[in-house]
Amino acid sequence: MTRTVIAQGTFDILHPGHVHYLEEAAAMGDTLYVIVARRTNVDHKAAPICPATQRRDVVGALEAVDEAILGHESDIFVPIEEIDPDVIALGHDQHHDEAELEAELERRGIDCAVERASAREPESEDELLSTRLIIDRVLERRG
Incomplete structure (x- = not known):
């Protein structure tokens, strides 16, 4: 029997933190589906720069x-x-409240576990593991 995993997120300006999250999510099962948020669903942070289909x-x-x-x-x-x-599989810093998510899954009859991926520390002082930090650096250097 195969174990199916879902990861989800905005994934705007992909970076090593995203890759770490998705690799950990993939290791939680046999098949990894990733749900990429549409711009209209991103209300907890700035709207994505890149179009949803590109992301x-x-x-x-x-x-x-x-x-x-x-x-x-x-x-x-x-x-x-x-x-x-x-x-x-939730990212280590995703805004979702696990208890609320589990309650909604139960309400909808979806029987699955909710697990969090670990954080990935930068490998160097210059490595950026956040889309916001990448945008800040672009603005600082080229803005």
Whole structure:
């Protein structure tokens, strides 16, 4: 029996922290689906720079990812219901409240575990593991 994992996020300006998260998520099972948030669903931080289809395509090109899809336009749980995963892997710093997420999954009849990936520390002083930090550096150096 295969174990299906879902990871999700914005994945704007892909960086080594994203790769670490997705590699850890892939290690939690046999098949990794990644749900890439649409711009309309990103309300907890600045809107993405890159279009959703571009972000999906770049995420889908990673070796750890079996399939990358766009999130539903109005209900983020629709693709989760369709995929019916065994595990939802959250990034170490994602804003989701695990208890609220688990309650909504139970309410919808989705029986899966919720696990958090670990943080990845920068390998050097210059390595940037945050889209916000990358944007700040671009503005600082080229703005």
